[in-house]
Amino acid sequence: MTYTFAALKDQHRLVRAQQQESLSLRIHRSLSWLGKAEDSNDEDSRFIFLWIAFNAAYAQKHQERTFFTERDRYGAFISKLVDLDKDDLLADLVWSEFSNTIRIILNNEFIFPDFWRYQSGEISNQEWQLARHNATAAAHAALGQSDTATVLAITLSRLYILRNQIMHGGATYNSQTNRKQLKDCTQLLGKLVPRIIAIMMNSNHTLWGEAAYPVVKD
Template identity: 50%
Template sequence: MLSFTNLKHRHRNERKGYSQALSTRVHRALSWLQKAEMCEDDDSKFTFLWIAFNSAYAQEFEQKVNFGERGLYQEFLTRLVELDSENLLSNIVWHNYSGAIRAVLNNEFVLESYWNYQSGRITEDQWKDARSKAKIVANTALGYNNTALVLSVVFSRLYTLRNQIIHGGSTFGSSVNRKQLRDCTIILEQILPVIIKVMMDSRNELWGDPVYPLIEK
């Protein structure tokens, strides 16, 4: 299993051959992956894993309020799946399909439209329609073995949980959201190291400059 230790060792050996942008992304992502691996609680582990993902992705998506079931990340995730010559991401998706991934896709508490309904921003009919459409997208992706689309849908659910935690919408250690938090953490802790590996495998690809560039003093 990929871990901070073996990925960091590889990065030290190869970083001279990376662009500055890629090396910065990988270095930052690995620092947060290391912190996540040190955590014993899922609240902290999930949060640090998400920061690691942001470090690798590093796009200005925080200002995008509205996003569909395909999520904010489909282009990035599709690219990763295409570059994943060992099919590690596909193996994770289909190995976990009957476990954590199915649980997340069937859990309405990590569906953004559910919270929009609870907050009064949409009607009950609109919520039910959104839930129905979400199931159709997820089932279509699963039915066609579309790894990139499954990941995109899953990440849109992870993003909902991320918002709950980062914006103070949940209580640390609460028993209320333990199931979805655990399932989401399981998925992210398996996928994140693979994302970093695929990016390192694809060092000749253009990953773009980080939103916050490295400042040398």
């Protein structure tokens, strides 16, 4: 199967009548943003639209925010997807197609949270270097154990920093200072999101929880 907006949209039309309403809504929303990302001509816009598509897939109703952080939620979501991924779509992405890119992302200090805490004076250089060492060790352990879920969760935590930089005005549009990490992260997310949608469509009997902002009917 081709993992594009058009192919996934066609598949969704065939199966949505048999899907749980909350699952169908998540997929419908995620596909709409994936389509917008594919139509975008610049990396900044594509990354933003792809992250919204990812968010639309995993987000649940707001009261759950009391108990879990954002990273907790998408970490649990990725773990569930890996368990449901009978065709190894995510494993192939991590260990074949994007293995080098993921290692580059994990080693990029500019999308590591404690680097920016050090830059703002919240922690010392020694604390930042220790945090980096521990994070690198955790990532390498997951890589060494071929732990797809953990590698993806750690990688997404790096993408989340880039997401915050852009969405909170901490980056300039089309800036040359963040081009490399933006390009790498956008390419990965562009292949990850369609596969997430495909796995969800093939897992109708799994409990996904209520979608955030359900449609209100008069």
